[in-house]
Amino acid sequence: MDLLIKGGTLITPTDSIKADIGVDDGKIVAIGTDIPGKADDVIDAKGKYVFPGAIDSHTHMDMPFMGTVTADDFESGTTCAAYGGVTTLLDFAMQPKDKDFLETLKIWHGKADPKAFIDFGFHVAVTNLTDDLVKQIPEVLKAGVSSFKLFMTYSKGGLFSDDARIYRMLEESKKHGFLVQVHAENDTVLEMLKERYIKAGNTSAEFHAKSRPNFVEAEATHRALALAAATGGNLYVVHMTCMESLAELANTKGFANVYGETCPHYLTLTDEKYLSPKGRRYIMSPPLRSKDDNDALWMGLYDEILSTVATDHCAFNDAQKDVGKDDFTKVPNGAPGTETMVPVLFSEGVRKNRITLNQMVKFTSYNPAKIFGMYPAKGCLNIGSDADIVIFDPKCEMELTAKNLHSKSNYTVFEGMVAKGMPTHTFVRGTPVLYDRKLVGKKGAGKFVSRGKHIPL
Numbered sequence: 001m002d003l004l005i006k007g008g009t010l011i012t013p014t015d016s017i018k019a020d021i022g023v024d025d026g027k028i029v030a031i032g033t034d035i036p037g038k039a040d041d042v043i044d045a046k047g048k049y050v051f052p053g054a055i056d057s058h059t060h061m062d063m064p065f066m067g068t069v070t071a072d073d074f075e076s077g078t079t080c081a082a083y084g085g086v087t088t089l090l091d092f093a094m095q096p097k098d099k100d101f102l103e104t105l106k107i108w109h110g111k112a113d114p115k116a117f118i119d120f121g122f123h124v125a126v127t128n129l130t131d132d133l134v135k136q137i138p139e140v141l142k143a144g145v146s147s148f149k150l151f152m153t154y155s156k157g158g159l160f161s162d163d164a165r166i167y168r169m170l171e172e173s174k175k176h177g178f179l180v181q182v183h184a185e186n187d188t189v190l191e192m193l194k195e196r197y198i199k200a201g202n203t204s205a206e207f208h209a210k211s212r213p214n215f216v217e218a219e220a221t222h223r224a225l226a227l228a229a230a231t232g233g234n235l236y237v238v239h240m241t242c243m244e245s246l247a248e249l250a251n252t253k254g255f256a257n258v259y260g261e262t263c264p265h266y267l268t269l270t271d272e273k274y275l276s277p278k279g280r281r282y283i284m285s286p287p288l289r290s291k292d293d294n295d296a297l298w299m300g301l302y303d304e305i306l307s308t309v310a311t312d313h314c315a316f317n318d319a320q321k322d323v324g325k326d327d328f329t330k331v332p333n334g335a336p337g338t339e340t341m342v343p344v345l346f347s348e349g350v351r352k353n354r355i356t357l358n359q360m361v362k363f364t365s366y367n368p369a370k371i372f373g374m375y376p377a378k379g380c381l382n383i384g385s386d387a388d389i390v391i392f393d394p395k396c397e398m399e400l401t402a403k404n405l406h407s408k409s410n411y412t413v414f415e416g417m418v419a420k421g422m423p424t425h426t427f428v429r430g431t432p433v434l435y436d437r438k439l440v441g442k443k444g445a446g447k448f449v450s451r452g453k454h455i456p457l
């Protein structure tokens with residue numbers, strides 16, 4: 001055996017079990033208390049949790065966006081991921097307007113294949129859906145990509161898809177068994193509000209949030225859900241932030257195949273951040289909301305109306321953000337997050353009894369593995385599954401501050417928060433990438449995950 005992790009508590013979506021776990025040739029080969037045979041490496045995990053590696057199903061590495069390129073590429077971004085207990089990330093391959101889907105995936109393989117420390121897959125972020133591209137979908141599925149994102153906003157950045165295109169993709173998703181993701185915000189209303197604020201001289205970060213109020217997100221969420229129900233397609237609403245959107249999702253869940261994702265920052269931070277001198281750091285879309293919305297999202301997780309937590313890791317540094325110092329509409333939208341997802345969820349969610357530890361594993365590993373067609377190779381601690389394993393020490397404390405983290409961004413939105421519990425070891429297919437909190441993995445060792453069809457939960 002290559003590896004034996006002894007004496008830890010294995011966490012699955014349903015159970016917490018004291019057991020050892022054996023790994024050989026990249027796979028989990030044994031689970032039990034007296035596993036026979038010798039191992040090259042034996043780790044004592046007494047007092048620690050053993051999770052299936054987290055899957056961050058929402059990242060933007062090395063992505064051209066709003067006149068700049070995100071600060072983390074696949075080298076720094078997957079380094080962050082490894083430190084954060086993430087063993088697979090799914091990144092958005094942004095379609096250049098003049099390229100087809102397969103060409104887009106080739107560009108993203110060029111960015112990721114030589115650099116990734118952990119496993120990765122892609123979603124196609126569709127910017128220019130045509131009849132010819134619809135015909136290309138079966139080839140995209142054969143290429144191991146079974147999810148497509150459409151933006152209901154960003155018309156100014158050329159990313160917008162209209163309702164008919166979303167309807168069309170949802171029809172196709174039913175036919176072929178893939179997943180349609182939407183970024184749900186009402187584009188024309190928010191663009192009108194942005195213009196109104198700027199014209200009135202209201203140019204600072206707080207007006208980013210004011211121009212994108214809850215109803216802007218909830219209305220678009222409702223529309224996307226209605227289209228999913230009408231077509232019978234498979235819909236996943238990314239980065240949900242507020243109680244009104246959550247209510248829309250809850251209303252539709254009983255009769256349509258629909259899923260919702262939220263992110264750690266929407267669970268823990270509020271729009272007061274926009275009032276600080278560093279308010280630009282928190283400009284992301286949709287924006288941060290109120291404490292009541294934070295609470296509603298935790299409840300949405302606990303009740304399992306929401307299905308996943310992912311990060312929307314879209315890192316920029318202050319210099320990039322400062323381009324919009326006199327005009328919030330010019331600030332590149334996004335923030336880093338993949339390194340802090342598990343520690344924040346554990347500290348703010350599990351420790352504060354907002355979700356259970358088993359649910360945390362469900363939202364960050366099991367559910368994304370199923371929804372995105374990777375189960376049971378990923379997302380569980382089953383015999384025969386990839387040995388994507390995290391050892392997590394609930395006693396290890398770390399201040400979440402840029403100098404302790406590994407993003408090329410010079411800040412974290414969680415600046416100053418103390419994480420009470422950190423991953424100490426991250427194994428990808430049995431190979432250590434993080435060992436005793438030291439990066440030991442190899443750049444380029446992460447493999448592309450060829451995903452199958454969407455598996456309904």
Ligand code: URP
Pocket residue numbers: 060183239283284285286312314333334335
């Ligand atoms: O502000 C955000 N969310 N930036 C990343 C792009 C997106 O909309 O997901």
Ligand code: ZN
Pocket residue numbers: 183238239285
């Ligand atoms: Zn988005």
Ligand code: ZN
Pocket residue numbers: 058059060312313314
């Ligand atoms: Zn995103």
